[in-house]
Amino acid sequence: MASGNLLYAQSGGVTAVINATAAAVIGAARARKVKVLAARNGILGVLREELIDTSKESAAAIRALAHTPGGAFGSCRVKLKSLEQDRARYERLLEVFKAHDVRWFLYNGGNDSADTALKVSQLAAEFGYPLTCVGVPKTVDNDLAVTDCCPGFGSAAKYTAVSVRECALDVAAMADTSTKVFVYEAMGRHAGWLAAAAGLAGRGTDEAPHLILFPERPYEEAAFFAQVKATVERVGYCVVVASEGIQTADGRFVADAGGGKDSFGHTQLGGVASYLAGRVKDTLGYKVHWTLPDYLQRSARHLASKTDLAQAQAVGKAAVELALKGRNAVMPVIVRTADAPYRWKIEAAPLDRIANHEKKMPANFIRKDGYGITDAARRYLEPLIRGEAPPPYGRDGIPRYVVLKNVLVKAKLPAFDG
CATH class of the missing domain: 3.40.50.460 (Phosphofructokinase domain)
Incomplete structure (x- = not known):
């Protein structure tokens, strides 16, 4: 396996279980002796060279992410344009990757994040830099293409x-x-x-x-x-x-x-x-x-779906496995194999089948009068909300959520103002 660091970033609106994905990513990478850096505030953190050293966090803190809502490393709503229109910013990303020996980039988000991961993989290939980019699914809107459902x-x-x-x-x-x-x-x-x-x-x-x-x-x-x-x-x-x-x-x-x-x-x-x-x-x-x-x-992490939590963790672990195997420009997606009993598995799908595509509800999920759901919709939706996965509570009656130290690594490049 190639040496180097893995960079993880969160994008767009966060979810009740996106930190569970982060915990799974860090845990899987640690098990393989791979250091994980996390971008502060998503892709902006990469551009600004604000990278968090997750090795400074205890194993207990990382485990606690699994029951903590929000985005532990910060997220952002920033959409990069095409490689031609945003050339300077894409090249800056590559400079930061090189400066910090990042060989694997995992971007946890929706359609726009999948598009960014795809474009970064293309730019790295153009410059001959050995970088494996993997998109990690997340969105409460459930509108990512290919995957049966979206963690969150x-x-x-x-x-x-x-x-x-x-x-x-x-x-x-x-x-x-x-x-x-x-x-x-x-x-x-x-x-x-x-x-x-x-x-x-x-x-x-x-x-x-x-x-x-x-x-x-x-x-x-x-x-x-x-x-x-x-x-x-x-x-x-x-x-x-x-x-x-x-x-x-x-x-x-x-x-x-x-x-x-x-x-x-x-x-x-x-x-x-x-x-x-x-x-x-x-x-x-x-x-x-x-x-x-x-x-x-x-x-609302206190009311999280157990199914959703399991899927959020599964895509995080799978993303690391795919990255370390060199599966470039892919995303781990959820494949439903049965409705009753509900069964699912994780497979890899090419990012170009996901980026900038939008999955709307099938017509047969909406009642004929347009004001309700059908039995087909109920069969699809019900398994996704099953099971309870409450966070641990303290004596004060409040969930025990974790706040990470988020220690930044030392910057190596000039400040970027693009």
Whole structure:
């Protein structure tokens, strides 16, 4: 096996189990006597030559990452452009790799991260530098291509389904004299996977959530109002789950906040739940409450799915194994082999089949009326939220999460201001 260091970085929105992947990466590398550096704040840390020496962390601290949410080394939302457009930054990455004898680069993220890992592998090949790049899957949106599901999604899906179930019980108790409509906003800009997960909270049209609004279906206000009114008259109340990315038939985001674009070029969305709640109140006259769980969906480690945790650890370990075998420009993906009983395995897939591709929900996962999930969706989703994996709790009643020392290695290059 070649000598050198392994560099791990986290990208994009973090999840309840991304640190479990990090722990698996570091543990697997340590078992092979390979030193792991971690970039502080994702790819920015590489560009700035801010690299963390994980060998300064105890084995106990690394193990504790498995039950700690957030991103232990920091993440970032930075999308590099093409090799031609961002040539200076890509070459800077290579300079940092060379300066710190990095021979394996593992980038833990979504579509854009897979694209970056692929481009770095191409640049290294162009310069003849022996570097193996492996993408590691992560996203609560569950929209990565090829992989059956994405680590991080199962736990966010469990949080969503449980939260909707609990909120629905609250609304049902108060509906006679108080709230008639409750709107829950789920993450999902272009793919409605988390909104669909809310459908696991109940069965049948009279159990919450009564209406789910998917980005895969155009939002039609009049039809939505009619459904809300009919549900309230039939059930006594209505629980609505809306994906943040629902759009009108002309392609306009319902929750476009007018705030421009983020660093990934995405429209800044402004809260679809509050908008829908206001419109329902003004039009139908019902008392409405709404909620925007936002980061709570992806940080709720206390309610993590045991399946999700196992998969997050499996892709981390597999990523190291693939890297050390020289499997360049690949990603360990989850392959479902059976629904009942649920079975899965890890395989390697080429990054060029994953980068910049987006997996939306299959049409047969959405009910014909467009407001709920089908049995096919339930068969796919249910195994992903199964099992409990609670963190250890202290006597104060708070989970025992770990904060790493994150000691930086000494910089060897001039500062980069690109």
